[in-house]
Amino acid sequence: xxxxxxxxxxxxxxxxxxxxxxxxxxxxxxxxxxxxxxxxxxxxxxxxxxxxxxxxxxxxxxxxxxxxxxxxxxxxxxxxxxxxxxxxxxxxxxxxxxxxxxxxxxxxxxxxxxxxxxxxxxxxxxxxxxxxxxxx
Amino acid sequence: xxxxxxxxxxxxxxxxxxxxxxxxxxxxxxxxxxxxxxxxxxxxxxxxxxxxxxxxxxxxxxxxxxxxxxxxxxxxxxxxxxxxxxxxxxxxxxxxxxxxxxxxxxxxxxxxxxxxxxxxxxxxxxxxxxxxxxxxxxxxxxxxxxxxxxxxxxxxxxxxxxxxxxxxxxxxxxxxxxxxxxxxxxxxxxxxxxxxxxxxxxxxxxxxxxxxxxxxxxxxxxxxxxxxxxxxxxxxxxxxxxxxxxxxxxxxxxxxxxxxxxxxxxxxxxxxxxxxxxxxxxxxxxxxxxxxxxxxxxxxxxxxxxxxxxxxxxxxxxxxxxxxxxxxxxxxxxxxxxxxxxx
Numbered sequence: 212x213x214x215x216x217x218x219x220x221x222x223x224x225x226x227x228x229x230x231x232x233x234x235x236x237x238x239x240x241x242x243x244x245x246x247x248x249x250x251x252x253x254x255x256x257x258x259x260x261x262x263x264x265x266x267x268x269x270x271x272x273x274x275x276x277x278x279x280x281x282x283x284x285x286x287x288x289x290x291x292x293x294x295x296x297x298x299x300x301x302x303x304x305x306x307x308x309x310x311x312x313x314x315x316x317x318x319x320x321x322x323x324x325x326x327x328x329x330x331x332x333x334x335x336x337x338x339x340x341x342x343x344x345x346x347x
Numbered sequence: 348x349x350x351x352x353x354x355x356x357x358x359x360x361x362x363x364x365x366x367x368x369x370x371x372x373x374x375x376x377x378x379x380x381x382x383x384x385x386x387x388x389x390x391x392x393x394x395x396x397x398x399x400x401x402x403x404x405x406x407x408x409x410x411x412x413x414x415x416x417x418x419x420x421x422x423x424x425x426x427x428x429x430x431x432x433x434x435x436x437x438x439x440x441x442x443x444x445x446x447x448x449x450x451x452x453x454x455x456x457x458x459x460x461x462x463x464x465x466x467x468x469x470x471x472x473x474x475x476x477x478x479x480x481x482x483x484x485x486x487x488x489x490x491x492x493x494x495x496x497x498x499x500x501x502x503x504x505x506x507x508x509x510x511x512x513x514x515x516x517x518x519x520x521x522x523x524x525x526x527x528x529x530x531x532x533x534x535x536x537x538x539x540x541x542x543x544x545x546x547x548x549x550x551x552x553x554x555x556x557x558x559x560x561x562x563x564x565x566x567x568x569x570x571x572x573x574x575x576x577x578x579x580x581x582x583x584x585x586x587x588x589x590x591x592x593x594x595x596x597x598x599x600x601x602x603x604x605x606x607x608x609x610x611x612x613x614x615x616x617x618x619x620x621x622x623x624x625x626x627x628x629x630x631x632x633x634x635x636x637x638x639x640x641x642x643x644x645x646x647x648x649x650x651x652x653x654x655x656x657x658x659x660x661x662x663x664x665x666x667x668x669x670x671x672x673x674x675x676x677x678x679x680x681x682x683x684x685x686x687x688x689x690x
Contacts, residue, residue: 269396276396298484300395303460306483329455331431331470332496332511333534339501339586339679341605341667343636 249290250311254318256283256299263301263322271296271308291315370596371521372410372551380411384418392464392477399484409487410518414550416481421531421545424477427468428539430459434470435510442508474527475512488517492524494563495578499586499679501604506582513561515568516551522570523551526561529589548592556597559587590675596621596652598678607683610663614682616656616670620649624672631658634667660684 256266262283269276270291279285287297291311297318299307304322309315387401402419403412434455441448463469463477475491482489496511513526530549532542554570558581566575585604587595597619616631626649632641646657660666663686670677 265393267394267396274397274400276394278394298396300480300484302392302395302464302480303456306480324456325476327456327472327476327491328493328509328512329434329452329459329470329472330493330510330512331434331472332498332505332528333426333428333431333536334496334498334529334589335500335534335536336589336676337499337536338669338676339499339667341501341665341681343665 248313249292250313250316252287252291252297252311252315252318254285254320255279256285256301256320256322258304258322259324263304266299266301266304266320266322268297268299271298371523372518375408375410377411377414380406380415381418383415384422387419388423390419390423392467395480396484399481402481403485409485412485413482413487413489413516413518416485416487417478417525417527417530417550418545420474420477420481421527422543423467424463424474424527424531425466425468425543426474426528426531426534426541427462427470428534428536428541430462430468431470438508471528472512474531475514478514478516478525478527482516490515490568492563492565492568494561494568495581496562497560497581497584497586499588501586501679503582509564511561515570518551524554524557524561524568524570525550525552526557533589546589546592548594549589552592553596556587556592556595559584559598586679588676588678591677594621594624594672594675594677595619601680604679605681605683607685608660609685610661612660612682612684614656614658614660614668614680616654616658618654618678620652620654620672622652624649624652626654628673629654629656630671631656632669632671634669635664636667639667 256263256279262281263279264281264283266279266285267276268279268285268287270289275289277285277288291297293311293313295311297309297311299309299320299322301322303325305325307320307322309318309320383402383404383406387398390398390401392398399416402415406412406415437451437455438448441451459469459473463473469477472491479489479491491512492515493509493512495506495509497506511528513524513528515522515524526549530546532544534541558569558571558576562576562578562581563569569575580602583603583605585598585601587598591598595618599617599619600615626647629647630641631644632639642658644656644658646655648655656670660682663684666682666684668680668682670679
């Protein structure tokens with residue numbers, strides 16, 4: 212009986228020791244620890260025609276986002292951390308992805324127009340009618 | 348005999364596999380994706396990331412996410428015939444002046460995006476751009492493909508310069524072709540009205556069928572494993588209607604729209620049909636310019652989804668021949684039957 216109690220004691224000691232080790236290791240070995248501080252991101256979105264109003268700005272893989280104001284300025288509604296990716300999207304302009312670093316508290320974004328050729332062909336499902344040779 | 352059966356079976360499987368496109372996803376139900384597209388009907392384009400989130404939230408595969416985006420674009424964005432006509436006119440006018448053409452394109456591009464944003468109306472490039480942009484926001488690799496498209500007008504003038512844009516999308520490391528403009532609906536050219544009528548056949552369409560009326564500027568976008576087609580072949584190809592994409596998996600012969608043949612020539616029509624199409628719904632209509640009649644061809648065979656139609660053209664004349672399935676126009680060909688063999 213006493214033996215069983217001792218072995219139970221030593222098992223729980225081992226578990227505690229392992230947990231303690233893991234706890235310390237997490238703090239010592241995590242290089243990102245220093246980067247985990249929160250950053251408030253502000254900025255402005257510009258284009259060829261000046262500041263862009265209504266650009267969607269959102270955190271990748273989330274629903275959190277905002278839109279730029281009439282003067283192109285924005286303040287991201289939630290705190291970000293280094294390594295987060297902000298996506299800037301506006302109809303007719305190329306999408307931009309910005310990786311947040313510790314120094315990303317102010318972003319100056321320039322949106323480039325999408326380089327597209329405007330083409331169009333309409334399919335009407337109208338029955339084909341051949342041009343017949345004139346009878347001589 | 349056993350070997351012959353085995354090899355012909357193997358050949359059929361290979362043939363079907365090379366045509367396989369939307370069929371690659373037979374095991375996936377698009378029900379949830381379709382219902383998300385429907386639930387978001389009428390959503391605005393002001394906040395594209397939010398729209399993408401709403402269209403794809405809870406969908407597990409890229410194929411479903413792409414489906415929801417594609418269906419939403421095709422059922423919410425209208426074709427604008429006025430914009431189409433204006434662009435066509437201007438591009439034709441500036442066709443030999445690259446600077447003016449570029450300036451026009453720059454001006455018109457701004458107008459296209461404004462119209463798309465405010466009124467959800469556009470032309471081909473706008474459709475392809477919407478599909479690409481929304482897909483990329485969902486982390487799906489998608490491209491706009493520019494090139495030539497052959498419409499049922501059959502007007503060779505329309506094919507002097509690139510006239511159409513569509514999409515290529517990468518799903519499970521494989522590229523697929525789709526045409527959102529033609530999937531979206533039908534344009535009545537006489538009154539300029541557009542009617543939404545979603546055509547699922549142009550969603551992940553079979554590349555060989557697609558190439559009959561789509562010729563990309565860059566050959567890689569034919570998505571052929573073998574030699575890509577040449578432009579002359581494309582110009583000479585038969586007319587294939589939008590409805591064909593719902594009914595056909597492939598089209599083999601006749602390979603030309605215009606055919607000149609002697610009397611008693613046997614018209615040989617061969618296509619690969621999609622599953623569950625009945626032989627009795629297939630008809631041929633022959634129009635001699637004065638009257639047209641629906642005929643029963645001399646021979647009809649439907650075997651393993653392969654349709655073989657044979658009909659002897661006994662009388663000389665000039666005929667427009669239309670193939671229909673389920674009362675829907677599929678393809679048209681022209682046959683000039685010579686009176687004398689040396690003519």
